[in-house]
Amino acid sequence: MPRPTQTITLPIHPLPPGAVLLPGVIQRISVSSLRPDVASLLAAVYTRAAAASTSSSKSGPSGRIDTIPIACLPLASPLINYKGQQLLLQKEDSPSTPPPKIDPSKATKNDLFPYGVDAKITGIEGRGTGEFTLLVEGICRVKLEKAWTNTERGFLEGRVIDLVDDATELEKGGVVLQELFNHLKMLSRELVAILRLTAMLPRSGQQGLSPLLARRLDLFITRQKQPGALADFMANIVEASYEEKLMVLAAVEVKVRVQRVIDLLDRQVNGLKKGE
Numbered sequence: 001m002p003r004p005t006q007t008i009t010l011p012i013h014p015l016p017p018g019a020v021l022l023p024g025v026i027q028r029i030s031v032s033s034l035r036p037d038v039a040s041l042l043a044a045v046y047t048r049a050a051a052a053s054t055s056s057s058k059s060g061p062s063g064r065i066d067t068i069p070i071a072c073l074p075l076a077s078p079l080i081n082y083k084g085q086q087l088l089l090q091k092e093d094s095p096s097t098p099p100p101k102i103d104p105s106k107a108t109k110n111d112l113f114p115y116g117v118d119a120k121i122t123g124i125e126g127r128g129t130g131e132f133t134l135l136v137e138g139i140c141r142v143k144l145e146k147a148w149t150n151t152e153r154g155f156l157e158g159r160v161i162d163l164v165d166d167a168t169e170l171e172k173g174g175v176v177l178q179e180l181f182n183h184l185k186m187l188s189r190e191l192v193a194i195l196r197l198t199a200m201l202p203r204s205g206q207q208g209l210s211p212l213l214a215r216r217l218d219l220f221i222t223r224q225k226q227p228g229a230l231a232d233f234m235a236n237i238v239e240a241s242y243e244e245k246l247m248v249l250a251a252v253e254v255k256v257r258v259q260r261v262i263d264l265l266d267r268q269v270n271g272l273k274k275g276e
């Protein structure tokens with residue numbers, strides 16, 4: 001069970017509708033010209049990075065923005081409560097619930113899901129049209145305690161609690177967690193193998209994986225020693241609804257998280273085997 005490591009104040013980036021960022025995952029996030037809050041947040045990040053560089057070296061180069069953490073939080077869903085529990089049961093054959101209609105540039109604490117990630121910006125790609133793409137990497141889970149608008153700078157800030165997985169979780173989890181971890185690895189490798197075969201079949205209607213990417217994924221899965229980290233990684237690959245990803249994000253307890261991802265993998269693997 002992850003323990004709170006520290007409480008810190010961070011700039012908050014409310015993710016666009018339908019987007020969920022998980023720890024250990026790098027994600028591309030498109031930002032439109034209608035998000036002045038993100039531009040203001042980036043300006044603050046650059047300012048803090050430059051200040052940090054100046055304080056550490058009088059003649060040093062401009063600071064790196066990936067050294068300045070931000071909090072990335074998804075928008076709340078009416079189907080998931082603040083603990084990450086499902087409020088309404090949704091039939092498996094029913095269409096996925098559309099993302100909430102909330103303007104992220106005007107989001108308040110009540111519009112945000114209470115769990116997110118401490119993240120770093122690893123790159124910015126401009127399009128020359130007022131739109132750009134952020135490359136962000138999730139570092140660890142956070143729980144939002146309080147949020148407010150920095151009226152001077154024009155973006156959200158908040159107080160969050162870092163929730164870092166215990167590196168010895170597998171040892172402490174005993175036989176039950178070890179068996180779940182083995183099952184997670186088995187289903188993960190099985191999904192990768194099926195997606196690799198799918199890419200070789202003409203008119204399969206499914207997006208597959210190249211042999212090289214499949215081999216790399218299989219090696220990564222095999223060598224992974226942290227069940228929580230593998231669950232987060234596979235949750236980003238497996239087919240899942242917005243609410244299901246929120247439930248994985250809110251699964252602070254590793255056993256619960258692993259089981260939730262196992263259920264998602266099992267559903268997709270069985271569906272692919274049946275040709276669904």
